[in-house]
Structures are given as C-alpha cells and as structure tokens.
Amino acid sequence: MAARSDRPDHGGLIVPRTSRLARRAASLLALLVVAVVLAAWLTARPGDPGLYPPAPGAETVTVRLVAGAWHSGLLLPRSDLARAAAEAGDGALVEVTERFGAYPALEIGWGDAGFYRAVPTIDALDWRLALRALFTPGGRPAVLHVVGVAAEPEAAFPGAGIVSLPLSRAGFGRLVAALGRSFALRDGHPAILGPGLYGPSLFYEARGRFSLLNVCNHWSAGLLHEAGLPVTPLLDTLPRGLALDLAWRAGGPRPHAP
Template sequence: MAALVVTLFVTLVLTAWLTARPGSPSLYPPAPGEETVTVRLVAGPWHSGLLLPRDTLARAAEEAGAGALLEVTGRFRAYPALEVGWGDAGFYRAVPTLQSLDWRLALRALFTPGGRPAVLHVVGVAAEPGAAFPEAEIVTLQLSQAGFRRLAAALAQSFTRRDGHPVVLGPGLYGPSLFYEAQGRFGLLHVCNHWSAGLLNEAGLPVTPLLDTLPRGLALDLAWRARPHAP
C-alpha cells in the first residue's frame, strides 16, 4: 500500500511538472516602475473567475479592434469592474450556488465525450472585491500593460460572435449580469479554472494545469509560482 501511494504521488508530481506552462518574463512580473493593471482571481468552492477593471479592458478592446468585447464593456459601462467566468452551458446556468449542486449534471458536464458547449458569465461589480465576494478567496495580481492586452485579446476570442456581435443568452446568476455564448468545449480536461489559468498564462504568468483543476489549486499555484501581491 505504501509503495502504491508513493507511486501515485510521484506520478502526479511528474504529470504536473510535464504539463506545467512557463510564464513569459518579458510580460510578468512587470518591470520595476512600470505602470501595472490590477487583476484579481475570484476563487469560490467550485468555480473561479477573473475580476477585471472595465475601463482598462474597454481601452484594450478598442485598441485591438475587438468589437464584441468592446460591446460587452459598453453594456456594463456603469460599473468599474467586471467579473468574468467561463463554464459548462448547462451546469453553470442551472447551479447558482453550491447548495443547489446536482451531481448528475456535474458528472455529465465533466465526462461527456468531446466536451459540452460553454458560456461566459459577465457581472458588473461596483463594490470592493472583499465585499462583492465575501465567501471567495481573492488573489490580487499586478500585470504589465502588455500582459493585460494579451489577456484582453484572449478574452475577446472566448466570445462567440454572430454578425460581429456577442451572443447574449439571458440574465446571469447574481447582480447585474448576463450569460454569453462562448467558444471552447467544457470537460474534465478543460474546466472553468483551466480557462482562468489560460488567460493569466496569456498575460505571462506561469501556471500548472493539473493543480489548476480546482479553484483552491489555482490559487495555490499562483501563490507558489507567480507570487501575487497582497490585496
């Protein structure tokens, strides 16, 4: 039994190491004295999203000619920040809280061959992060300007566009929010936390997908490899 445990541990460590994605030193961490953009990971019990400054995101979308993302930021212009998350279309919309978790729906979302359709959830946030998400773990990151532009470009590609416009699916789960049709397929090897980690990796941060499968794992991964700033 001890040998089996050791073997499993070594296998997990080796898999994590082999699948780890390096960061980009030219993007992260920002150079001393460089103007930065504050981005926060909002990690709940089973889901994570990114809290982004709306005005800066809108400027990045405009500079990149990302019309769909610019339309989204315009729709939420009354709010200083946007929380954006990605997930399974069926599970995300049907399970607003941990208490309403449906395990059959969760297993179907994780193990459907070929993955399942995805959605983006966008929330306008006016309160301070701790007040807006009192039950979440919040990891504060200072990104370089160039890194944030790359993150914004990756986010823009996550929206499904129809005639150049993002596809609105209806009201979101809480606060001033909307669901949008999203690119990508949700499954065990690509869950919401992998999507969050992927955007941060675009911004230059190193990530470890195996650890990032769970929100707490992603938060620990960032603490170990990216050394985030205090909130």
C-alpha cells in the same frame, strides 16, 4: 503437531496481516503522490518574463482571480478592459464593456452551458449535471458569465479566495485579446443568452468545449498564461489549486478570504 500459522515468520517475528496491508497502502499512496508531482511538473507551462512580472516602475493593471468552492473567474477593471479592447479593435468586447458601463469592474467566468446556468451555488450542486459536463465525449458547449461589480472585491465575493495580480500593460493586452476570442459572435455582436446568476449579470454564448480536461479554472489559468504568468494545468483543475499555483509559481500573494 503444532498448528500452522498463515502469518509468515520474519526472523522469528510474526507480522500481522493488517500491518502488511498498511505498508502496501502506504507504498501505493507514496507512488500516487510521486506520479501526481511528476505529472504536474511535466505539464507545467512556463511564463513569459518579457510580460510578467512587470518591470519596476512600469504602468500596471491589477487583475484579481476570484476562487470559489468549485469555480473561478477573473475580476477586471472595466475602464482598462474597454481601453485595451478599443486598442485591439475588438468591437464585440467594447460592446460588453459599454453594456456594463455603470460598474467599475467586471467579473467574468467561463463554464459548461448546462451546469453553469443551472447551479448558482454549491448548495444547488447536481451531480448528474456535473458528471455529464465533465465526461461527455468531445466536450459540451460553453458560456461566459459577466457580472457588473461596484463593491470592493472582498465585499462582493464573501468567502472566496482572492488573488491580486499586477500585470504589465502588454500582458493585460494579451489577456484581453484572449478574452475577446472567448465570445461567440452573431452578426459581429456577442450573443446574449439571458440573465446571469447574481447581481447585474448576463450569460453569453462562448467559444470552446467544456470537459474534464478543460474546466473553468483552466480557462482562467489560460488567460493569465497569455498575460505571461506560469501555470500548472494539473494543479489548476481546482480553483484553490489555481490560487495556490499562482502564489507558488507566479509570486502572487496567497489567496485570502474575509
């Protein structure tokens, strides 16, 4: 009696088990890609054409997204920031710009209070802190990191992806208003927590809760959305994803690094 094979006969062809497993894996991968694309499309937030892009010939303010390996921040011209804060009557934000008055630009980022202050570089990454920051129920307290920047962006942030975005004055004003709401105040003043991670910098107490669904890159994207840009939160979870999202949907230049 002939030995029985555990491989089915398809039209006289013996299909190896490894081939069937490979096809199943490919099908699952395709379904995952479709699910991610669908989720990105469903969660995409449209821009405001009345704010962005600026009308031809209109006055603009250039804001830069600085996208590192795991974190992103916004590089803002200090004089324009001070002007918009004063026009909005945001005394706390004016105070921040005056404290860094010697610098032409400010780099500002938002993140988990514990992780952000303890992990200055990707080499110092502590996975326990990272997992705690991402998965604590209800989220965790946040901080803002403000750095005075005197050098050109590419020199100040070597290796980072930088996206330059010309904003309308009205859009920039909306961004500044949202930024002002990010600072936690004590007796009407921004609450300083201590020295920052590099250069002339400080940590400030921030509003909001950090979690997997609200990371630093979502904060950056949120401020740009206030300025009228379309964003895609699912893609914006990672800094390079945010940079590519801006290049794709907002018509910004592709991120570059020196």
